[in-house]
């Protein structure tokens with residue numbers, strides 16, 4: 001049977017409020033039962049309120065946690081984006097630095113370090129049947145250019161030669177600034193005869209070059225010492241022979257190619 005509690009409560013309330021029942025033997029017990037009932041309801045209400053506010057608190061907490069999580073996630077994404085960007089910039093700066101460390105700033109040709117790197121790579125390859133020549137190129141009487149036209153014109157001459165010589169060599173070899181007014185040419189796969197022909201063409205091209213700097217016209221020439229790789233050669237021995245050949249070219253009157 002279903003009990004209608006509100007009707008029952010109303011009825012009990014009415015009995016307790018009726019003065020004729022004040023002396024009824026069950027009046028006191030009913031009064032206390034009613035009191036207990038009220039207390040129980042109050043407790044239930046308190047517990048319900050507590051549970052509601054606890055649920056409320058948990059929901060708020062969950063919301064704030066999820067908001068914090070989202071905020072952290074966005075920050076993390078931002079940091080990742082920044083870090084990716086910096087890594088790209090760093091990579092570029094590194095490669096630019098590496099480039100500048102290997103390029104001669106005046107002529108923009110590979111510098112001595114780069115040439116040595118290149119030579120080392122070549123020498124690491126299998127020695128058998130290696131066909132390889134190197135040529136040391138030195139500008140003749142370059143001191144006179146500086147003395148007569150000034151250091152700036154001297155620089156301009158080096159820049160002009162740094163453009164003219166690679167144009168002759170093209171894909172046949174590899175040229176770099178060795179230092180001062182000296183250049184080094186690497187000629188992989190070239191026999192002594194082929195290298196000599198190429199260096200002769202380069203010497204001639206330079207001798208015929210007419211340079212004009214602010215109306216100052218001048219010509220110049222280069223001496224070239226060539227050496228061909230021999231069995232058992234080291235980088236040092238190959239370069240020393242090219243140097244010796246260059247010395248010979250200078251001694252023989254300059255503007256010529258000599259082979260050691």
Ligand SMILES: Nc1nc2c(ncn2[C@@H]2O[C@H](COP(=O)(O)OP(=O)(O)OP(=O)(O)O)[C@@H](O)[C@H]2O)c(=O)[nH]1
Pocket residue numbers: 106138139140141142143144146150151152153154155158179180181250254
């Ligand atoms: N303008 C300029 N001069 C340089 C540079 N590097 C070296 N020189 C000059 O090159 C000159 C080389 O002089 P030397 O070693 O006597 O040789 P040279 O006058 O060319 O005579 P030979 O080599 O015997 O034909 C020196 O005066 C150096 O100062 C440079 O980067 N710019």
